[in-house]
Amino acid sequence: MRDLLRLSVPLTLWLALFSLIYGLHATLCATGAEGALARAMLAAVWGIGVALQLGMLLALRSPRFGALSPTIRQASVALAATALFATVWSLFPALILPLC
Amino acid sequence: MTALRRHRALTKIWASESGWRRWFSTVNHSDLGLMFMCVSVFHFLVAGVLAMLIRAQLASPRSAFMGADVYNQVFTMHGTLMMFLFAIPMFEGLTIYLLPKLLGSRDLAFPRLTAYGFWCYVFGGSMLIFALIAGIAPDSGWFMYPPLSSTLGSPGINPDFWLIGITFVEISAISAAVEIVVTVLRYRAPGMTLAKMPIYAWYALITAMMILTGFPPLILGSILLELERAFGLPFFQVAEGGDSLLWQHLFWLFGHPEVYIIFLPAAGVISTILPVMARTTLLGYGWIVAAAASLGVLSFGLWVHHMFTTGIPHLSLAFFSAASTLVAVPTAVQIFAWIGTLTKGRPELHMPLRWILAFFATFVIGGLTGVMVAVVPFDWQAHDTHFIVAHLHYVLVGGFVFPMLAALYYWLPHITGRKQFFRLGETAFWLVTLGFHVTFLAMHWVGLLGQRRRTETYDPGQGWEAINLISSIGGFVMAIGFALVIVDVVVNAAVAIRGRRNPWRAGTMEWAMPTPAPAYNFASLMPVDSREPLHADSSLPLRMARGEGYLGEARNGLRETLAVAISTGRPEYLVILPGNTMLPISMAFVTGFFFLGLLIKVYWLVPLAAVGVIALALRWVWGLGSRQDQGPQEVGRGLSLPPVSEVADPPGWWGMLFLLLADATLFGSLLFGYAFLWTVAPNWPPPAWMQPDPALLAIAAAAVLGPLGLRLAQGALARGRGLGAGLGLAALGLIAALLAAGLVLLHLPAPQTHAYDATVWVLMGYSLVHCGVGLLMTGQMAARRVAGFLSPARRGELRIVQLWVDYATLTALLSLAAAVLPGVLS
Amino acid sequence: MHPAGPAAQHIATLWWVMLAGAVAIFVFTMLLLALAFRKRRDEERAEQGREGLWLAGLGLAFPLTVLGALLVYGLVIGERLMPRDHPDRVTVSAEARQWEWRFGYADRPGHATTGLLHIPAGQPVDVEITSVDVIHGFWVPRLAGKLDAIPGHVNILRIEAWEPGDYAGVSGEFSGAGYREHRFTVRAHDAAGWTAFLEGTE
Incomplete structure (x- = not known):
């Protein structure tokens, strides 16, 4: 069971962040809350998300939280790296494109 | 016992019935897998003929071969059949056939569920084929965008066939997915760790998890659209606070994962075959x-x-x-x-x-x-x-x-x-x-x-x-x-001519058996610690046939197999699988009447069929379990394991867990739809928000008695005391939740008024169904205690009920909170 | 693919760039596949089966580079096609129904046309698109990409025609039995023609 969590949590976290930022952005646009504050909120969520993903990646590499089986370990680290990368990549437009 | 005698004895236990009854009462995964694949190929051929009609029509300009009305039905059905009735069932069929063989196990986790899913697929599919023959097939495109697919664009019965038929078929996808997940996690060869699984098992596991989380948005969308079409609940009608974009979100929330649900099994096949080649x-x-x-x-x-x-x-x-x-x-x-x-x-x-x-x-x-x-x-x-x-x-x-x-x-x-x-x-x-x-x-x-x-x-x-x-x-x-x-x-x-065993010299377990596959798959279950067991030990097939593995004895006429620990593959308990029965096909048939009643708008048939399904479901679970403690059983190779009825997390608990994952995705999609309409749809807010009423909140608070009561009952059972108090409290809590939902419905304006009212109506309906089922399950636990199925050692099924009641109570409270939230905020 | 306005032009360029890239990648992949079938010694095979090369190099680094570049390029173009503020901008409205298009003009209130949209040539035009019944799509292939007409929503599409003339438009979202014949025309006027249209003296 723990191995399954090691494999699934990072990407699930990405999905949650993705939905959160998408929903936050839609809500901000729908309520007309454009401007610096809105941008700061999106950037903050993005930053926290990246930090969480980074923490997850380090944890899965550590002897304390990492998997015992080498294959599962390799796969879980690869998945955590993917999730970190996906968070940076798929949500960076929140930092640069015009909001609404 | 010689290998041949072992083969005969096991076949007698595991074989499907002979004659015509075989096709209707079988629960064997090889039979059902092949039946799934054959029916899906039939749908592939029908859809292929439709494709040929399309190409014939488009071969020349201004072709008079088909008019727009026929053409629209043809391309809609081509897409629908290929996606829902060919590709997904083909994956299910292939996996149902292969998975236990690849994993070195004897059958899937829930053989009767496999059969039930198959028959739901057949009956649902025949609804759509009937519509096609009768010329009243869906014609709004395979992704069915409303308002075109709603009463505004399609007043006829055509889209109803799609919405109801496909939802019926999806039962088979969900049940197969639950089955596949539990099988991969728990029904492997002894010693097969996750990292030693054949690669196809990984793909099947991931695909099945995707089905569990990808299909519910579509099922929800179909329910909402059908409610709009049949009863005028305006989820997608802009004038009453709906939004047609909601359908597109729900549909594609399913539709894109669907593409990978189709691709991943194929990738699994390639990853399996290509190294062998x-x-x-x-x-x-x-x-x-x-x-x-x-x-x-x-x-x-x-x-x-x-x-x-x-x-x-x-x-x-x-x-x-x-x-x-x-x-x-x-x-x-x-x-x-x-x-x-x-x-x-x-x-x-x-x-x-x-x-x-x-x-x-x-x-x-x-x-x-x-x-x-x-x-x-x-x-x-x-x-x-x-x-x-x-x-x-x-x-x-x-x-x-x-x-x-x-x-x-x-x-x-x-x-x-x-x-x-x-x-x-x-x-x-x-x-x-x-x-x-x-x-x-x-x-x-x-x-x-x-x-x-x-x-x-x-x-x-x-x-x-x-x-x-x-x-x-x-x-x-x-x-x-x-x-x-x-x-x-x-x-x-x-x-x-007859071929030799393992013609490709592959290393995976499915080739360790005689072909065609015997009903019991493996005469004994050998420990495995390699991804290519047949390459690691070429004498494996022989040793299995000789009964050198676990469960090499055919005993008591029972279908026995092993369940293992998720990560390590260590054998954990002995499972007795059910034998041939007509129960699945009967239940699918009655389920069919439920959907048929909705389709042809004979609404008295619907509750009747629902009662029928419940009765059969109670019958279904009643036969499981045991009336006395048996203690650890001999499974061969000097190992003794507890029987499935005496463990805390029986396969049914895992099945329920993953079923609830799908259910939770449905509920989450509903909340998403609600939030979407609230923030994006024009014509909000509704004429009136529901106001939180103190009496209602008090009743709702009493709902926590449900989970509490079951925990009491669990403790009492462990100490061998009576369950009356615990189960009674649980029933009280569930009744409170039912009452709260009922009160909201009483005070709500007609659900046709506004999308808000319609959404609250669906949320409450969801609570009513879940808490109602929870109540039935609680009652059944009382009955089973009296009948002697529960004991301090046999507590697993009470934990299954607890899981359901926890979920039902949680969602009921969330639904109430969601319903009153806008009223509180404003 | 004969662009007659900046939006369609950008998209056409994008297509040719992507086509060239796609052909190159396809040929490269098929070449690797073909090379797998040539005869070699066993040591050579083992040497070629390194995970780093195939997975980290070809599997990760290669597509990430290509896709990163493409994504940024696509976003820049997408941003350019957005209906942002522009001094010469003209606003018109398009209302779809089964199976007809009605157009209105901000600069000529009260006037409506059916099946024929008048615009000035050489000026950016924002089309406010909506629908009164089912979902339709506004699409003038030679001028711009398509945008859906959704009941209850107004979507804004920026189009521009370089030269005066007639441009064919079609509905871009399936809408039932009359979908095929659900067409309209965009007529781009020169400066004099557009003034005449606004004054009602055409």
Whole structure:
């Protein structure tokens, strides 16, 4: 069971962040809350998300939280790296494109 | 006992009935897997004929062969049949047939559920086929956008066939998915750790998890749309606070993962077959597992890329565009891992490898055009043209049909026990692949020239005639190719000579049994500690047949198999699987009446059928378990394990857990839809919000007695005391939740008034159903305690009920909170 | 693919760039596949089966580079096509129904046309698109990409025609039995023609 969590949590976290930022952005646009504050909120969520993903990646590499089986370990680290990368990549437009 | 006598004894226990009853009462996974695949091929052929009609129509301009009304039914049904009644069931069938064999186990986790799913698929599918024959088939496109598919655009019964028929069929997808997940996690060969699983099991696990989280949004969308069509609940009608975009979100929230639900099993087939064909091992097993899992999750962040032209803010599109390009990366990892595997191996060009090469040539093109349409501005031009049609056929035919043909040629000797003798397959291969590329390469071009999909004809003089004619000719060549494949398979299955076991010299467990597969799969369950057990120990089949593994004795006439620990594969308990029964088909039949009543608007039939289903379900679970403590049982090799009735987490608990995962996704989608309408839909707020009433809140608070009571009961059972107090409290809590939901419904304006009222109505309906079922389960626990099924050692089923009641109470409280939240905020 | 305005032009360029890239990648992949079948010694095979090369190099680094570049390029173009503020901008409205298009003009209130949209040539035009019944799509292939007409929502599409003339438009979203014949025409006027249209003296 723990191995399954090691494999699934990072990407699930990405999905949650993705939905959160998408929903936050839609809500901000729908309520007309454009401007610096809105941008700061999106950037903050993005930053926290990246930090969480980074923490997850380090944890899965550590002897304390990492998997015992080498294959599962390799796969879980690869998945955590993917999730970190996906968070940076798929949500960076929140930092640069015009909001609404 | 000799191997032959063991074979006879086990066959007697595991075999399906003989004669015609066999097809209706079997719960054997090999039988049901083959039945699934045959029915899905039937649907493939019907949909293929429809495709030929489309190409005949488009071969020449201003064709008078079909009018718009017929043409619209034809292309809608082509897409619907291929997606829902061919591709998904084909995956289910193949996996149901293969999975226990690959995992070195005797059957799937819930054999009767397999049968129930199959019959739901057959009955639901026949509703759609009937609609097609009767000329009242759905005609609003396979993705059924309202308002066109709602009463406004389609007053007739046509869309109802889609909404109700497909939802009925989806029962089979959900039940197969639950089954596959639990089987992969718990029904493996002893000692097979997760990392030692054959790669296909990983793919099946990921695909099944995707079905559990991907299909519920569609099921919810279908329920909402049907409620709008049948009773006027305005979820998608803009004037009453609905929004047609909600459907698109729900549909594509399902629809994009669906593409990967179709592709991943095919990738699993390739990862299994390709190393065997190259006489080597798979390059980068861990990488591939990670790539498949990333695909599975990333694909849930793409749905809006089908909605680039709906006027969503560019920044939102950018998220999805970025995620859509990103999803190409794990695909690339797999493709290059496969090419790398071929390079390090010594490839032999048999039929399965040929089809895999056809996959490469086709799927890479489909992937590249996919990246193109992931780029937003290009999609604005290409959207809804034949370019998209060509792209999706490259992905789906290249990424699913060709690998499935590879699978067919690879596992056909396993299914029939004969070797390929006639060589029609090679000719068929060239006809299909060349025909395919002629058809669809041409179609890209005509799409860029501006030909829209879903138009029944076109005017001459736009430069489209020659391209369309070429495309049609290619289509017919491909059809002849497919016909030849079928002839090839039938002829080889019927008259070719018997082949030897394991003709491909593969290393996976399915080849360790005689072919065709015996009903019990393995005469004994051998410990496994390699990904290619047959390569690690070539005497394995013999030793299994001799009964050297676990459960080598056929005893008590019981279908016995082992459940193992999830990560380590250590044997944990002994499972007794149910035998042949007509219960699944009867229950599917009664379920059919439930859906039929909805379809033909004979509403008195619906509650009647629901009662029937409940009665059969109670009958279904009543027979499980045991009335006395048995203690650890001998399973061979000097090991004793507890029987399934005496463990804390029986397979049923895991099944319930994953069923609730799907259910929670449905509930989450409902909350998403609610939030979406609230923030995005025009014509909000509604005339009146519901106000939180103190009495209502007090009743709702009493609902926590449900989970509390079951915990009390659990404690009492452990100490061997009576369950009355605990179960009584639980019932009280559930009744309070029912009452709260009922009160809300009483005070709500008619659900037709506004989308808000309609949504609250559905939320409360959801609570009523779940808490009602919880109440039934609680009552059943009381009955089973009296009947002696529960004891301090036998507590597993009470934990299953607890899981359900926890979930029902939680969602009931969340529903109430969601209903009153806007009223509190305003 | 004969662009007659900046939006369609950008998209056409994008297409040719992507086509060239896609052909190159396809040929490269098929070449690797073909190379797998050549005859070699066993040590050579083992040497070629390194995970780093195939997975990290070809599987990860290669597509990420290509896709990163493409994504940024696509986003830049998408941003350019957005209906942002522009001094010469003209606003018109398009209302779809089964199976007809009605157009209105901000600069000529009260006037409506059916099946024929008048715009000035050489000026950016924002089309406010909506629908009164089912979902339709506004698409003038030679001028710009398509945008859906959704009941209850107004979507804004920026189009521009370089030269005066008639441009064919079609509905871009399936809408039932009359979908094929659901067409309209965009007529781009020169400066004099547009003034005449606004004054009602055409």
